[in-house]
Amino acid sequence: MTQVKLRRLDYKPLxxxxxxxxxxxxxxLPVARVKNKIAIKRLNPQASSFVLNGQxxxxxxxxxxxxxxxxxxxDLVSEVDGFQNLTVDVxxxxxxxEFTLEVLNEFNLEENESMSxxxxxxxxxxxxxxxxxxxRISFYFDRPDCLAEFTTTIEAKKAYKYLLSNGNLIASGEVDQEWHYAKWHDPFPKPSxxxxxxxxxxxxxxxxxxxKSGRQVQLKLFAEPGRLEQIKFAMQAIKRAMKWDEDRFGLExxxxxxxxxxxxYFNAGAMENKGLNIFNDELLVGCKDTSTDNSxxxxxxxxAHEYFHNWTGDRVTCRDWFQLTLKEGLTVFRDQEYSSDTLDRTVKRIQDAATIQQYQFNEDKGPLSHPIRPDEVESQDNFYTSTVYEKGAEVxxxxxxxxxxxxxxxGMKLYFARHDGKAVTCDDFVDAMADASGYNLDHFRLWYSQSGTPVVKVSSNYNADTKTQTLVFKQHTPPTFDQKEKQPLTLALKTQFLTADGRTLTNLESKDGNLVPEVIVFETEQYELELVNVPEELVVVTNLDFTSPVKIEQDLTSADLANIAANCxxxxxxxxxIRTYLNNIVAKNEAKFAQDPRAQxxxxxxxxxxYGNLFAQARENASITAEILSLHNTSSLTGNAEKAYNPHAYNSISRAIEEKLCADYHEQLxxxxxxxxxxxWEYNAKHFGERALRRELIKILSRKPEYEYLVAELYDKATCFTDKFAALTAVFENNLTGLFSLKERYIQEYQEHTICLDRLLGLEIRSARSIEQVKEAVENAKQFSYTKPNSIYLLIGELARNYSLSFTYEWLDFLKELLIQVDKYNPGVSPHICRIFxxxxxxVEPYRSKLLNVIKELLSxxxxxxxxxxxILxxxxxxxxA
Known part of the structure; x- marks a missing residue:
């Protein structure tokens, strides 16, 4: 099938x-009948026809x-996907x-397994x-730059107690003894x-x-029957988010x-529909007794993210889907700031940087690389990437x-003043920021159009005679599959300077007589900074707090890294x-662990x-210590790999590091x-940190038989689900066969809680030793369904982390057949499987060729x-x- 490319520069207004x-x-049921009465206005006086989209x-x-x-x-545009064009000649x-168009159509919603x-x-x-x-609902201008005021009447049998749509409820009642209706009006124009x-x-x-202006807003949360207690946390989250958006951004x-x-059954995590958010229940239903702290x-x-979209996405939306980061990058930034203000800013920054370093950087260097504002695409659904969202937030x-x-x-206030009720572009947003701040952001805009991960090489030369230290920052962005030519970007690097004995030196002067700024900003390929009156050679610590989404290349010795880890x-x-130090350890050991999984x-x-210093400071910094210990996980080590790697060697090194920590530090731990x-249990950063550290410690300690009893003890003493699941995870990850009875206890306790059962299934899939064991675990899980997105996401996510099976032919065949099966009914989920290949x-070989051969087989x-x-394939x- 020939794919049609959509291009940003081809945009034409309606x-x-x-x-x-x-x-x-x-x-x-099974049919839905829709009457769509549309008030239409001609924008182009020369036009005599228009196209409405259907599927x-x-x-x-x-x-x-x-x-x-x-x-x-x-016209039927695509037989595979069922896309239709309804061309109306006026x-x-x-x-x-100006005229009124009325379209009557129907569709079989029971046959719609796409969840669209x-x-x-x-x-x-x-x-x-x-x-x-x-x-899929009605023929319409199904694009984001068509904003209209919606009135919606839903009619259904009374078995469907609640009939909901956007806006405010303006009428409801009986149609007859069997049927009822509800009528909703949204006064704010919105795209379809x-x-x-x-x-x-x-x-x-x-x-x-x-x-803040005194208006009383009704808050309503709807969940499947029997889950009322488990949505109380979500209700408090709504109120926190509403208050925060008023306090921080002045948005009501x-x-x-x-x-x-x-x-x-929901493909996405959640959706910000105006006034009526729809959530995957995994991201709505939860309490301390059935959810981990992370959940x-x-x-x-x-x-918070979906609520914040009310302004950054709903009131001001995207002109076209190439501008998706306009709403998503900005709103991810806003939800990150909310979480930082609510809990722990440093921990949140570490986690967000890790997402970029372990996932988005890999997207940049692969076949799916693209800028945060892409220039072309074949399917709009493939815009929803880590680059558009998370890198967009970093920009x-x-x-x-x-x-x-x-x-x-x-800038935000000017943005809303100019564009409320409109569909706009990323350039419109940057314009508002430039005009409000007085900053020239012309060069900064390159971040929107250039793909790839900038690499900044930092070198330093100290002259003991002149007491000067010259720093050189040199940036380059390696070519990507979608773009070969790159230009220097605007960078901001927060920087500190350490002495050999760990003191931080501030108020340093540069050669021009000015104090060295805390944040070094440059937009050229090379930037030099000469420090004067420097008493000794300093260790340069840069890109603190990940102020720019870049890789730093710097010749730091292990002693330098130990100095930073202990004293910065x-x-x-x-x-x-410590992340950098671990990367160095892995690079040094990969070859021999590829030959011998039990190597020294x-x-x-x-x-x-x-590590001695880390554990000595752990009591005061439980959250940070937990984040550092999580770096030993195979997924973290592989995510941080600087070059093509052997995944099984990395998994063996991960195990070896934790065994080494257990052997050398078990008494201290x-x-x-x-x-x-x-x-x-309380929802606060201190308690989260303590439980996170306990989770990491029990995993390390229980590698030693004399501490296995702690696992059962933790399960029994747990005051919340977080601790119970930490114990169960240790049983599976360390194969504590003597404690498998905890699994049966867990099943009895949580047999009515689907999400909890899914978590157990995840552990079983990750620890399975054959695809038959995976299939058996899935078949025994009553909550699992191959038509349920959450089930598929769980299955492929845990299979990817199963290093006993990964890259075997049965593993590859299973994923290949799963892709073929899922893509037939839900093309919103199947790309997640494609991305594994x-x-x-x-x-490295032979893993590279194995995945590539699957792609060739599928396409041929x-x-x-x-x-x-x-x-994607x-x-x-x-x-x-190429």
Whole structure:
């Protein structure tokens, strides 16, 4: 199948647009019938026709101004995906400047397994329209630059107790003894991707929030029956987010009601539909007794993210999907700031930097590389990447660093003043920031159009005679698959200077007589800075707090790294020094562990200094210590790899490092473990840190038989799910066969909690020794379904971390068949499987060829893949041949 490329520069405004939409949706399973009455306005006086998008719809009738209209054509654009174009000719209409179009269509929602448009999630009818799902509901201008005021009437049988849509409820009641209806009006113009429709029977949790102007907003949370207690945390998260957005950004909620619905079958994590957010229930349902701290943190941050979209996404939206980072990068930055203010800023910064370093950097160097504002794509659904979201947020953070909080807030206010109610571009956002702050951001804009990871080489030369130290920062961005030519970018590097004995020197002077700034900013390929009156050679510690999303190359010795880890006042720098040290250990040991998985780990003398000091400071810095210990996980080690690697060697090195820590430090670690208190659960950074450290310590200690009893003891003493699951994880990861009875206890305790059972299934898949064991675990898991996105995400995520099976032919065949199966009904999920194969460039042989051969087999077959999957597989093959 030939793929059609969509290009950013080909954007053309609509000739006709919708200004008001009156939807009537009758949900009469298996069919949904939709009457869409659209007020249309002509924007281009020369235009005489327009195209409405559809997908797998049956057109029943079409009228203009109340009269039947037959001057149209309905074309099938794609047999595989069912895309349709409805072209309406209005050249014979007496007045085509403004008119009313009425379209009547229906579709079978029970046959819609794509989870796009309106579909069934168990017993709930729900919608998902971003990016192009509305065309599965009705023929429409299904693009983000068409903003209209929606009125929606939903009619369904009374078995569906709640009928929900965007905006405020303006009418509801009985149709007859069997049917009822609800009518909603959203006064704020919105694109079709923000439309939402829900019908179902839920538990409802209600509360109120009083805005800063004194308006009372109704808060309503809907979850599957039996989960009322488990959505109370989410309700508090909503109120925290609303208050924070008022305090930090001055943004107030605008409707009378804010609603969130949680459903079990949902491709995405959550969706910011205006006034009616729809969530994957994993990101809504949770409490201390059924969720880990990390899960609750995710619930809190995702609720904040989707709520923050009310302004950065809903009130001001994207002109086209190439501008996706306009709303997503900005809103990720906002939710990161919310989490930083709510819990621990340093820990959050470490975690966000790790996401970039371990995932996004890999995307940059692979076949799917693209800028945060891509220039071309074949499927809009493939825009939802770590680059667009997380790197997009880092670019916003860099902008914030450059102009400062006060100017950033001025820029936000100007942005809303100019563009409220409009669909705009990334350039419009940068324009507002430049105009409000007075900064020239012309060169900064390159971050939006250039792909790849900048590398900054930092060199330093100390002259003892003149007491000067010259620093040279030299940046370059390696070529990527999508772009060969690169230019220097605007960089901001927060920098500190350490003496050999660990003192931080401040107020240093440069040759021009000025104090050296805390943040060094440059936009040239090379930047030099000469320090004067320097008493001794200093260790340069740069890119503290990850102020720019770049890789730093610097000749730091193990002693330098130990100095930073022990003495630098910046905790991010401590973490990053140990991360760099571990990377060096892995590089030194990879070859021999590739030959012998039980090889002796080769370490230098600084290992003891680094870890001895780390554990000595652990009581005061539990959260940071936990983050550092998590660096030993195989997924962290591989994510931080600087070149193609042997995944099995890395897994063996991960095990060897933890065995070494257990052997050398078990007494100190045991003492530290014993001193960690079992507190009553609270949502705060201190308690999170203590439990996170306990999780890492029990995993290390239980490698030694004499400490295995601590695992069962932890399970029994646990005051929250976090500690219980930490114990169970240690059983599986360290293969503590004598404690497998904990699994049966766990099943008995959590048999009614699907999400908890999924967590156990994840451990079983990750520790399976054959694909047959994986299949058996899946078959025995009553909550698992091959049509459920959460199940597929769990399956492929844990299979990727199963180093006993990974890259075996049965592992590859299983994933290949899974892709073929899933892509037939849900092309929103199948790209996640494709990306396992297209990451071949991360690995040495024979792993690289094994993945690449799968891509070749799939593309040479007669299988008709969705455009989502086909684009990713094709790019994977093309990059290997470039």
């Amino acid at each position: 000739d006709f647009t919708a200004t008001k939409v009156d939807l009537e949706i009758k949900l009469d 797998k719809l049956d057109l029943l009738a079409l009228k203009i101004n109340g009269q039947d209209w037959d001057k149209y054509t309905l 050249s014979s209409l007496a007045d085509a400047s 448009g309106i579909y069934l999630s168990d017993q709930v009818i729900v919608s998902q329209c971003e990016a192009e799902g509305f065309r 991707y923000l439309f939402a429709c829900v019908a179902g029977n839920f538990d409802l949790l209600e509360d109120t929030f009083v805005t 909620y605008d409707l009378d009601v804010f609603m969130i619905v949680g459903v079990g 609750l943190f995710l619930i809190d941050s995702v609720i 916003i953070r860099l902008l914030h660093t450059l102009i400062g909080e006060e100017n950033f807030q001025k 006042q910046n905790f991010f720098a401590k973490y990053n020094a 780990l080769e370490l230098d003398q600084d290992f003891k200094a680094i 045991f003492q530290l473990y014993q001193e960690l208190p079992f507190r009553e 297209t990451e071949y460039n991360l690995y 077959s007669q299988i008709q893949f969705s455009r989502n999957a086909l684009e 094709t790019k994977g093959l093309q990059a290997s041949e």
